[in-house]
Amino acid sequence: MENKRLVKVPTMAEMAANGEEPEVLFWVGCAGSFDDRYKRVTRAFVQILEHVGIKYAVLGTEESCTGDPAKRAGNEFLFQMQALTNIEVLNAYNIKKIVTACPHCFNTIKNEYPDLGGNYEVIHHSTFLQQLINEGKVKMQGGGEFKGKRITYHDSCYLGRANDIYEAPRDVLAALDADLVEMKRSRANGLCCGAGGAQMFKEPEPGNKDINIERTEEALATLGTGNGVIATACPFCMVMMNDGVKNKEQEENVKVFDIAELIAQAEGLTK
Amino acid sequence: MDNFGIENIIFLIVAAIGIGLFVWQIRKIRKNVLIGRDVELSDNSSERLNKMLLVAFGQQKMFKRMLPAVLHLFVYIGFLVINIEVLEILIDGIFGTHRVLGFMGPVYSALMFVNEILAALVIVACAIFLWRRNVTQVPRLARGVEMRAWPKLDANVILITEIVLMFALFAFNISDLKLAELKGHELAGSFPVSQLFVNAFGSDAGTLEAIATTGWWIHILGILAFMNYLPSSKHFHIIMAFPNVYFSKLLPKGKFATNPAITHEIKAMLDPSYQPPAPEVDAEGNPVMQRFGAKDVEDLSWKQLMDAYTCTECGRCTSVCPANITGKLLSPRKIIMDTRDRMEEKGEHPAIFRPNHYKELGVERVATTDEKTLLRGYITPEELWACTSCNACVESCPVNIDQLSTIMDLRRYLVLEESAAPASLNAMFTNIENNGAPWAFPASDRFNWAEELYVPSKN
Secondary structure, three states: OOOEEEOOOOEHHHHHHOOOOOOEEEEOHHHHHHOHHHHHHHHHHHHHHHHHOOOEEEOHHHOOOOOHHHHHOOOHHHHHHHHHHHHHHHHHOOOOEEEEOOHHHHHHHHHHOHHHOOOOEEEEHHHHHHHHHHOOOOOOOOOOOOOOOEEEEOOOOOOOOOOOOOHHHHHHHHOOOOEEEOOOOOHHHOOOOOOOOOHHHOOOOOOOOOHHHHHHHHHHHHHOOOOEEEEEOOHHHHHHHHHHHHHOOOOOOEEEEEHHHHHHHHOOOOO | OOOOOHHHHHHHHHHHHHHHHHHHHHHHHHHHHOOOEOOOOOOOHHHHHHHHHHHHHOOHHHHHOHHHHHHHHHHHHHHHHHHHHHHHHHHHHHHOOOOHHHHHOHHHHHHHHHHHHHHHHHHHHHHHHHHHHHOOOOHHHHOOOOOOHHHHHHHHHHHHHHHHHHHHHHHHHHHHHHHHHHHOOOOOOOOHHHHHOOOOOOOOHHHHHHHHHHHHHHHHHHHHHHHHHHHHOHHHHHHHHHHHHHOOOOOOOOOOOOOHHHHHHHHHHHOOOOOOOOOOEOOOOOEOOOOOOOOOHHHOEHHHHHHHHHOOOOOHHHHHOHHHHOOOOOOHHHHHHHHHHHHHHHOOOOOOOOOOOHHHHOOOOOOOOOOOOHHHHOEOHHHHOOOOOOOHHHHHOOOOOOHHHHHHHHHHHHHHHOOOOOHHHHHHHHHHHHHOOOOOOOHHHOOHHHOOOEEEOOO
């Protein structure tokens, strides 16, 4: 990047101190903050936010787990502790709109926080990116890196079945002018990556196969031979699909990318 | 049966016994369902009605799989339409009339015409269903630890009964048609199938009378018997599908129930001045102690118990479950079938009661204990911990059963009342408590991702 500038990611604390309010709060999530692979997605999404010039902010170190993995694991008590604490922070900052790249955070804040006093407009980054593309704010003139490339989209359960968001991520991918191919089990019939319901944090129960292997095999068969991309829109799906591709020793041919990374790359923001 | 006689009196008595027995069984089932916790589901009646019309009446979700959907549609429409003829049979039986609806002329002809076609299609569909279950053995119908002897027998009993009922109807129509022909007058109605076999029973008036009467009696007695078989059978779905879809979840599938009792507890913990509402009291004024999560059927809601009576054991949920597909023990269908078995063990049971417990059958893989509870007595923690909460089972169910909510409530009990989560999940809980993330990273590092981040400058 020859002409580049250093990004100073604005925090809510700073904004509030200056008496400002962001258009949208970017909820980064634990994976987006700590997982080395997903930190790249967070950074790609911030690059897009900076590029389109939206007034955004993050909570920084004031953010904490939404409580999703605790809730799905049955620990309602810990979930509500987390939720009530987060809601206190969000309400203190008078947050109205939240965008997040994690379907689990998205689902929890959108659907489960209202019962506990947290009412916000919550939007997943796939819908957010779709809107930016529709509004012409992201044009992908950066060079059709993915033009004609085989891409298959893996539905996240917490985005798809849980919240009926099937088209937004596909519309975003369609803007890449790539060769989109669908797996046999897709949309409402999509197969889970194996990480939901707090499975991410435990060993699988006894069986004859790991779920992510089953799903990766399906993705690889759909992509066929040659290079291809498995597109995801969820940090846990990304981990599972990456592990699956490695297990099948296909990491040279098949890459796993989040839809935000694909857009940032196509837009020339990451060079 | 042109005159009122002893036959009509016998018929009246038999019908009264049949209907009375059915009502008695329905009351038992109602009582069982009401073991469940109360839950308010009377909101949004127009949306609920719409859903019921689409999903239950309109069979919408069946059409995710074309072949069984079309075959099932034959049987379903056959059931709805042929019941109009059953109504006629009832009236004829009570008053000694013969084809009392015949006065409707062309409408009656059209009805009989459609009936005959449907009855033939029902026979074809049921024969194919028997083939799929017993010969080709479609995996979701033939396999799975919960497909014990009774569920398999039950399915075959239903299909064979339906075929017998249709044959009885044809026997009645064929001989009735031939008798009219012999007498030289025209029979009210139009009978495209029976017409083809009009000479099947010969032309002896006495024999034909006997066959017509026998066919009529087998059909009506068969229906009364079948009706009383329903409460013991998966076939009960023909009734329960409608209320179950009506009361199904209207919220996004990702929204899991919030327990307000826990909210009060936490609020009181965080703020000592917080006044939680007074606890619920029972009739004697004692506070109602409610378990967190579900250990047994009384901890589930009445809707979750109604789910169990609605299940027709088709196995679509299990066939799309990622855990089950990869060989784990979890089968969403088993969760629902176990709930019904346990409910009837604990509460009332209908006429035919065959719970077929895993332990006595020696189904070794299901490591149940002797506890008389749904959890561990029927459903083991291994099954519950295999769930990814992906909602594939819920999405696939043609009658809107919410398997996931029951799985989650059982999980909650394990964690909240027994602290019996797998060790790795307990470690995850500790991480969230200590550093606000499911992994052991210091909270102060949460914002490190933002370091050294560049974007192209616009000029």
